[in-house]
Amino acid sequence: MTDYRRLAQDGLWSNNMVFAQMLALCPVMAVTSTATNGLGMGLATLFVLLGANMIISTLRHFISPAIRIPVYIVIIATLVTLTDMLINAFAYELYKVLGLFIALIVVNCAILGRAEAFASKNTLWDSIVDSLMMGIGLTWALVIIGGVREVIGSGTLFANAHLLLGAPFAFLEITVIPDYRGFLIMVLPPGGFIAVGFLLVAKRWIDRRVEQRKRRPVSLPEPVSQSSS
Amino acid sequence: MNLAVMRERLDYQSLLLGVVVMVTCALLALAYQLTREPIQQALADDMRQSFSQVLPDHLYDNDLLDHAGQIEAPWGSLTYYQASLAGDISAVVFPMQASGYAGKIEMLVAIKANGELSGVRVLVHQETPGLGDKIEVARDPWITYFTGKSLHNPLPTGWAVKKDGGEFDQFTGATITPRAIVAEIKRALLFFEAEQPTLLYPVRLPDAVGSVTAQQGVEEHD
Numbered sequence: 001m002t003d004y005r006r007l008a009q010d011g012l013w014s015n016n017m018v019f020a021q022m023l024a025l026c027p028v029m030a031v032t033s034t035a036t037n038g039l040g041m042g043l044a045t046l047f048v049l050l051g052a053n054m055i056i057s058t059l060r061h062f063i064s065p066a067i068r069i070p071v072y073i074v075i076i077a078t079l080v081t082l083t084d085m086l087i088n089a090f091a092y093e094l095y096k097v098l099g100l101f102i103a104l105i106v107v108n109c110a111i112l113g114r115a116e117a118f119a120s121k122n123t124l125w126d127s128i129v130d131s132l133m134m135g136i137g138l139t140w141a142l143v144i145i146g147g148v149r150e151v152i153g154s155g156t157l158f159a160n161a162h163l164l165l166g167a168p169f170a171f172l173e174i175t176v177i178p179d180y181r182g183f184l185i186m187v188l189p190p191g192g193f194i195a196v197g198f199l200l201v202a203k204r205w206i207d208r209r210v211e212q213r214k215r216r217p218v219s220l221p222e223p224v225s226q227s228s229s
Numbered sequence: 230m231n232l233a234v235m236r237e238r239l240d241y242q243s244l245l246l247g248v249v250v251m252v253t254c255a256l257l258a259l260a261y262q263l264t265r266e267p268i269q270q271a272l273a274d275d276m277r278q279s280f281s282q283v284l285p286d287h288l289y290d291n292d293l294l295d296h297a298g299q300i301e302a303p304w305g306s307l308t309y310y311q312a313s314l315a316g317d318i319s320a321v322v323f324p325m326q327a328s329g330y331a332g333k334i335e336m337l338v339a340i341k342a343n344g345e346l347s348g349v350r351v352l353v354h355q356e357t358p359g360l361g362d363k364i365e366v367a368r369d370p371w372i373t374y375f376t377g378k379s380l381h382n383p384l385p386t387g388w389a390v391k392k393d394g395g396e397f398d399q400f401t402g403a404t405i406t407p408r409a410i411v412a413e414i415k416r417a418l419l420f421f422e423a424e425q426p427t428l429l430y431p432v433r434l435p436d437a438v439g440s441v442t443a444q445q446g447v448e449e450h451d
Contacts, residue, residue: 064236078253089267
């Protein structure tokens with residue numbers, strides 16, 4: 001019996017793609033200048049991750065270990081291209097914002113990592129749960145990083161959210177600091193590294209507090225061991 | 230035969246890889262066919278939307294995408310779009326490319342038949358956020374100051390940023406970007422002046438009779 005609580009906890013927190021595995025940093029730095037961009041990239045990656053995990057898990061008995069990497073890459077690249085075409089055709093405004101970065105999902109080793117470490121060894125259903133948890137974990141991480149950079153860098157939050165989610169979500173767009181003159185470095189790539197660094201500190205600090213509190217009754221089980229590229 | 234044994238055979242592996250590639254290629258070809266029309270539609274809508282930003286509505290009543298012409302410019306082949314009102318050519322729109330601080334700045338320059346700028350907009354750029362991106366109309370009205378300007382207002386010597394002795398503002402901390410844009414607009418205006426007869430000659434004659442109307446749009450005052 002699969003431990004779904006463990007899968008959820010791993011994906012969302014303790015083995016989070018960005019904050020624990022430290023994967024996917026290339027798109028993270030490039031895209032997360034605003035919370036909206038982070039959300040869009042997170043959702044696009046979630047979609048590709050779900051598709052890749054499902055296909056690879058279904059085919060796992062047929063794929064010879066010797067040629068598994070090229071097969072995975074072909075499958076992932078196809079899914080990314082499909083996503084790219086669909087967003088271009090049916091959400092053009094979003095494509096103008098995210099277009100350049102969607103192709104980056106191919107080189108996102110996190111997806112290949114999940115295919116290799118999880119989908120190739122587990123059932124379809126488990127792989128779906130794993131990809132959803134990992135994808136949601138990535139999405140919230142990107143939104144948080146984007147939000148921190150956006151508030152400090154431009155003084156707004158969720159700017160242009162209506163392009164991503166449609167007009168009804170325009171209420172998300174908040175000007176946090178009116179008449180803000182901007183803090184350029186947070187919008188540029190170095191700001192991404194700074195934001196990720198501080199957020200990592202915050203996560204470690206929370207983990208340590210939780211551990212100290214739990215140490216007396218019973219020690220926390222070790223997270224599932226991961227071998228990812 | 231046992232799948233585990235099969236998987237180790239070279240012919241099985243080659244076949245598998247071939248099948249995977251064929252299936253994915255078929256999928257991509259199908260998706261390409263399905264999305265080609267909507268993508269072209271989205272691009273065309275986007276172009277029309279951009280045109281409406283550089284041309285006021287009362288200046289044209291045609292679909293500019295149907296009135297595109299090709300001309301050899303000193304910097305290469307150029308596609309231009311003619312705007313017309315009741316059959317008279319009222320303005321010409323050029324896509325131009327300035328060399329900015331961080332790559333190409335793609336923009337649209339619309340010039341009215343009398344040589345005045347109807348509007349300029351930046352479509353795509355990679356300038357520094359917070360400094361050079363003030364060329365976007367969403368961030369700063371700077372780009373709208375060109376509306377109504379021509380080679381007579383200011384005179385060609387004034388077509389530079391203030392730092393270079395011209396008439397146009399640069400931004401604090403960013404001179405290269407505005408300088409590139411001012412130079413590119415000036416280049417478009419000079420090209421328009423030189424090639425006016427060709428540019429204002431209808432690329433597509435109106436369906437009705439009366440193709441002589443092209444000359445009426447030319448009202449140079451020099």
